[in-house]
Amino acid sequence: MKYIITENKVGNLVKKIMKSNFPEFNRMDCYVSEGRLDAVRYFVGNETEIEYAVYYIQDEELKINRDVWNTFTDILGDEFLGYLLNWFNEEFDEDAQSITF
Numbered sequence: 001m002k003y004i005i006t007e008n009k010v011g012n013l014v015k016k017i018m019k020s021n022f023p024e025f026n027r028m029d030c031y032v033s034e035g036r037l038d039a040v041r042y043f044v045g046n047e048t049e050i051e052y053a054v055y056y057i058q059d060e061e062l063k064i065n066r067d068v069w070n071t072f073t074d075i076l077g078d079e080f081l082g083y084l085l086n087w088f089n090e091e092f093d094e095d096a097q098s099i100t101f
Contacts, residue, residue, distance in 0.1 A: 010076075010080065010083050011083060011086065011087070013076070014072075014076075014080070014083045014084060014086075014087045015087060017071070017072060017075055017076070018072075018084075018087060021068075021071050022052065022068055022071075024045035024046065024047060024048055024050070024052075025043070025045065025052040025053075025068065026091060027091055027092060029045060029046050029047070030043045030044060030045055030046065030052065030092075031043075031044055031046055032044075032092070039056065039057055039058055040054060040055065040056055040057065041054070041055045041057065041094075042054055043055070043092065050065065051065060052064070052065045052068060053065060053068070053088065055092075055094055055096060059098075060095055060096055060097040060098065061096065061097070061098045061099075061100065062085060062088055062094075062096035062098065062099045062100070063099075063100050063101065064084070064088075064099060064100070064101050065101070066101050068084075068101075069101035072084050081099055082099075084099065085097075085098075085099045
């Protein structure tokens with residue numbers, strides 16, 4: 001039996017991975033602090049104070065926490081990092097174009 005993975009299915013899987021492994025990394029449970037000159041945004045868990053991501057606005061670059069990166073790539077692999085980027089942009093209403101750790 002052939003199984004076809006659609007973008008929608010991968011997107012839903014990414015949401016599940018993030019929710020189960022990093023439940024605080026979402027719009028409701030993170031606070032966003034602005035860096036100098038509003039060029040950087042930090043996404044930090046309200047309770048744990050874990051810095052999950054840093055978004056460089058001018059460069060449109062997302063720097064993700066190494067634990068998030070490793071967990072995600074261990075489950076899905078590097079080739080699906082674009083879906084993590086899409087999840088972040090949708091979740092936090094940002095416009096990141098690249099992702100790193």
